[in-house]
Amino acid sequence: MIVALILDAGAFLAVERGDRNVVALLKQELLLRRPPVTHGGVVGQVWRGGARQVRLAQLLRATRVAPLDDDLGRKAGTVLGRARQADVVDAALVSIAADGDLLLTSDPHDLRALAAAAGVHVDVAPV
Structure with missing residues (x-):
């Protein structure tokens, strides 16, 4: 059983391009009243506004978006130091x-x- 479904930018872009497997998984989770989760940095990576992002806008309305604030930033920075990596958006995703x-x-x-x-x-699934 999935505790929570955490989405990175690639998952949002998969929905935007109509990936049936990703859409089906999200529908299943929403039917079980388990909204997907992400953070504001991921939203910034994918959102450009406009009518072309209808699917993305619908998914964002159903998604719990954690703020990328000082606390999450510090957690992400600690993870980056341990992993010797540099992508704060990915580290913040793991931190939530x-x-x-x-x-x-x-x-x-x-x-x-x-x-x-x-x-x-966690389980990590590619899109």
Whole structure:
């Protein structure tokens, strides 16, 4: 059972391009009243505004978006130091995850390494 479905930018872009597998997983989670989770940095990576992003706008309305604030930034920075990586958006994504969560990502290799550095036991699925 998925505790929470955590989305990176690649997952949002998969929905925007109509990826049936990703859309089906999201529908299933929403039917179970488990909204997907992301943070504001990911939103900044994918949102450009305008009528072409209808699918993305719908998904964002259903998504719990954590603020990328000082606390999350410090957690992400600590993870980056341990992992010797530099992508704060990915590190913040791992920092909002909990054991048992599923991270849906276009960058599974980096997110697995960051999760290991953070000591969080998550499943990482590629999109």
